[in-house]
Amino acid sequence: MLDRFKVPEKDKIYISAEKISELTEKLFKSAGVSDEGARNSTNVLIGNDLRGVESHGVSNGLRLYLGRYSSDSYNPKPVIKVLRESPTTTTLDGDGAIGTEIGPMAMEMAIEKAEKHGMGAVSVTNTGHLAGCGYYPLQAVEKDMIGHCFTGSPGGQTLPTWGSEPILGTNPVAWAAPADKMPPFLFDVATTQVAANKIELTRRTGAKLLPGWIAKKDGTPILDEIETPQKGNYHLLPFGGTRENGSHKGFGLGMVGEIMSNILSGAGPGLTSNHQGSDFFAAYSIDAFTDVKKFKENMDLLLNRVVKSKPATNYERVVYAGYLENEEFIKRSKEGIPYHKEVIEWFENYSSELGIECNLR
Amino acid sequence: MLDRFKVPEKDKIYISAEKISELTEKLFKSAGVSDEGARNSTNVLIGNDLRGVESHGVSNGLRLYLGRYSSDSYNPKPVIKVLRESPTTTTLDGDGAIGTEIGPMAMEMAIEKAEKHGMGAVSVTNTGHLAGCGYYPLQAVEKDMIGHCFTGSPGGQTLPTWGSEPILGTNPVAWAAPADKMPPFLFDVATTQVAANKIELTRRTGAKLLPGWIAKKDGTPILDEIETPQKGNYHLLPFGGTRENGSHKGFGLGMVGEIMSNILSGAGPGLTSNHQGSDFFAAYSIDAFTDVKKFKENMDLLLNRVVKSKPATNYERVVYAGYLENEEFIKRSKEGIPYHKEVIEWFENYSSELGIECNLR
Numbered sequence: 091m092l093d094r095f096k097v098p099e100k101d102k103i104y105i106s107a108e109k110i111s112e113l114t115e116k117l118f119k120s121a122g123v124s125d126e127g128a129r130n131s132t133n134v135l136i137g138n139d140l141r142g143v144e145s146h147g148v149s150n151g152l153r154l155y156l157g158r159y160s161s162d163s164y165n166p167k168p169v170i171k172v173l174r175e176s177p178t179t180t181t182l183d184g185d186g187a188i189g190t191e192i193g194p195m196a197m198e199m200a201i202e203k204a205e206k207h208g209m210g211a212v213s214v215t216n217t218g219h220l221a222g223c224g225y226y227p228l229q230a231v232e233k234d235m236i237g238h239c240f241t242g243s244p245g246g247q248t249l250p251t252w253g254s255e256p257i258l259g260t261n262p263v264a265w266a267a268p269a270d271k272m273p274p275f276l277f278d279v280a281t282t283q284v285a286a287n288k289i290e291l292t293r294r295t296g297a298k299l300l301p302g303w304i305a306k307k308d309g310t311p312i313l314d315e316i317e318t319p320q321k322g323n324y325h326l327l328p329f330g331g332t333r334e335n336g337s338h339k340g341f342g343l344g345m346v347g348e349i350m351s352n353i354l355s356g357a358g359p360g361l362t363s364n365h366q367g368s369d370f371f372a373a374y375s376i377d378a379f380t381d382v383k384k385f386k387e388n389m390d391l392l393l394n395r396v397v398k399s400k401p402a403t404n405y406e407r408v409v410y411a412g413y414l415e416n417e418e419f420i421k422r423s424k425e426g427i428p429y430h431k432e433v434i435e436w437f438e439n440y441s442s443e444l445g446i447e448c449n450l451r
Numbered sequence: 452m453l454d455r456f457k458v459p460e461k462d463k464i465y466i467s468a469e470k471i472s473e474l475t476e477k478l479f480k481s482a483g484v485s486d487e488g489a490r491n492s493t494n495v496l497i498g499n500d501l502r503g504v505e506s507h508g509v510s511n512g513l514r515l516y517l518g519r520y521s522s523d524s525y526n527p528k529p530v531i532k533v534l535r536e537s538p539t540t541t542t543l544d545g546d547g548a549i550g551t552e553i554g555p556m557a558m559e560m561a562i563e564k565a566e567k568h569g570m571g572a573v574s575v576t577n578t579g580h581l582a583g584c585g586y587y588p589l590q591a592v593e594k595d596m597i598g599h600c601f602t603g604s605p606g607g608q609t610l611p612t613w614g615s616e617p618i619l620g621t622n623p624v625a626w627a628a629p630a631d632k633m634p635p636f637l638f639d640v641a642t643t644q645v646a647a648n649k650i651e652l653t654r655r656t657g658a659k660l661l662p663g664w665i666a667k668k669d670g671t672p673i674l675d676e677i678e679t680p681q682k683g684n685y686h687l688l689p690f691g692g693t694r695e696n697g698s699h700k701g702f703g704l705g706m707v708g709e710i711m712s713n714i715l716s717g718a719g720p721g722l723t724s725n726h727q728g729s730d731f732f733a734a735y736s737i738d739a740f741t742d743v744k745k746f747k748e749n750m751d752l753l754l755n756r757v758v759k760s761k762p763a764t765n766y767e768r769v770v771y772a773g774y775l776e777n778e779e780f781i782k783r784s785k786e787g788i789p790y791h792k793e794v795i796e797w798f799e800n801y802s803s804e805l806g807i808e809c810n811l812r
């Protein structure tokens with residue numbers, strides 16, 4: 091993440107991953123979620139926080155999700171059903187489960203299929219927020235596979251190139267692949283210029299938005315650096331920003347995500363169908379294509395070549411997707427995760443209301 | 452494509468797809484390529500020209516490819532070998548075949564596997580230029596499947612974000628999906644700001660390059676509109692252009708392409724391995740996931756919603772990936788393909804040298 095999205099130094103409180111995980115799991119269970127469901131969701135959210143992807147960790151997500159359990163938008167006790175199945179594919183009805191509960195299970199199913207048949211994919215419909223796509227492909231990496239994930243949402247956030255009506259969600263996408271000695275490759279991005287959650291983070295950090303990040307209500311890209319407008323007063327742009335700068339590529343990839351999740355799962359277009367979201371999880375067995383050892387050695391060659399390459403003038407180093415996240419993971423695993431003090435105060439107040447012990451600091 | 456890449460009106464000569472195909476096939480055969488190989492390569496190149504993707508048609512490609520047959524860089528009589536196979540996957544050694552010959556066969560194999568098992572993927576190593584990725588996924592669309600293709604090259608063209616040493620090729624990627632009444636979705640892009648071939652087209656059309664499209668030799672993005680620099684005096688930028696505008700997303704997707712083609716095929720990183728390129732072709736049976744009729748109806752809903760949405764101020768209409776290409780396909784199928792007069796002159800001269808009849812106009 092760019093520095094402008096990070097928590098300002100003066101507002102940071104460091105909490106160990108163990109402590110925040112333990113409390114997060116308790117809060118999910120307080121909403122009626124099963125032990126496994128609470129563990130899955132906690133692993134996804136704290137996994138994101140550990141990798142420095144706090145836009146998709148507990149800070150923005152948890153209170154929102156708990157509110158959705160309270161309002162019956164999410165089902166804490168889902169009965170997940172298989173809608174269709176082939177040797178390599180499964181389509182699941184998530185019965186209103188949050189994505190972070192069903193996602194790790196779905197990716198596990200895709201991995202099992204890939205172990206048997208070379209590739210596996212699981213499509214999930216009738217499910218809630220996935221908290222980004224980055225966590226799930228890493229499950230495949232643990233098994234020497236390439237992991238991949240698309241997710242679609244109800245839409246209505248992101249403009250098409252040349253358009254003024256927001257149609258897609260931020261439709262994130264991720265791929266991950268293992269290396270031998272180098273940290274794994276993990277490409278995990280929103281198909282918008284900026285994830286919606288990151289725009290919301292700026293309200294807490296006070297950072298400005300850069301030129302070409304969002305558009306006016308009439309679809310015109312805003313090409314100045316601005317304060318974050320009020321919700322409802324702007325639209326998200328697909329990544330690229332303007333057509334001349336390649337926003338048709340961002341919108342096109344967002345459409346691929348929409349098709350592979352909302353359409354392939356049978357849910358229908360996010361904008362015109364009444365559903366909360368759907369996902370696509372895929373695993374590719376490296377062994378089905380080539381020698382795993384050779385693959386990982388070649389990954390090391392590639393990734394090392396990037397990291398050791400000469401930076402552009404005025405830059406310090408060159409990295410690949412997942413490299414900085416891995417550094418952050420190691421650092422935060424040791425030092426704790428830096429949360430904004432308001433987030434910790436929320437945890438304390440919310441736990442106190444429920445009578446749950448909270449000894450974060 | 453942006454207007455600046457198109458052939459200027461005064462230089463256009465319209466040739467029917469049949470005539471240019473017939474001659475192109477003859478020229479491939481004159482290089483020793485088999486009937487099937489010549490037909491495959493011709494279908495790919497003229498297919499691109501018909502869709503208006505002339506950056507990847509005969510204009511730039513054919514003389515280059517014929518030169519490579521002459522210099523023994525491409526093998527006109529490849530003996531294609533299966534290196535590894537699983538129920539859903541095959542890895543092929545292309546024996547130096549041009550990508551446009553082996554690509555249509557490889558995608559056909561992926562489709563057959565997807566018909567049997569739900570998904571299929573074919574990885575190809577030791578192969579030449581694929582002429583973009585767009586043609587192949589459309590083969591899957593014909594069979595009511597989702598098609599997908601990555602291709603990797605020898606690299607050394609595209610900078611990483613913050614970098615000054617070009618590492619990746621332009622690593623294009625494509626997905627296609629069928630609709631019912633609407634033209635199919637076809638997302639087909641280079642992971643650079645601009646395809647290398649399009650930069651070369653500007654030398655013929657005289658168009659300028661836009662801000663953020665390429666970088667100086669030290670890695671600094673050029674943020675002015677400029678004449679196309681001489682070959683060797685610039686580097687390509689990943690799409691997004693600058694980090695602030697999301698070039699890490701472009702570079703990350705380029706890396707995914709590199710991993711799924713050059714690394715997964717066993718060829719090794721384009722830049723550090725001595726090979727011409729490798730590819731990844733995948734087909735997903737829609738029927739394995741959901742009802743095909745419902746999928747296509749939902750595609751119509753989505754695609755119609757995009758096309759009928761209100762344009763941004765100062766724009767005339769909103770489209771999705773593949774929509775304009777389909778319009779162009781219909782138009783060019785009727786009116787002929789507009790080639791630059793220099794291209795037609797090359798066809799005439801080259802055919803004459805070989806004693807091949809050429810009655811294009």
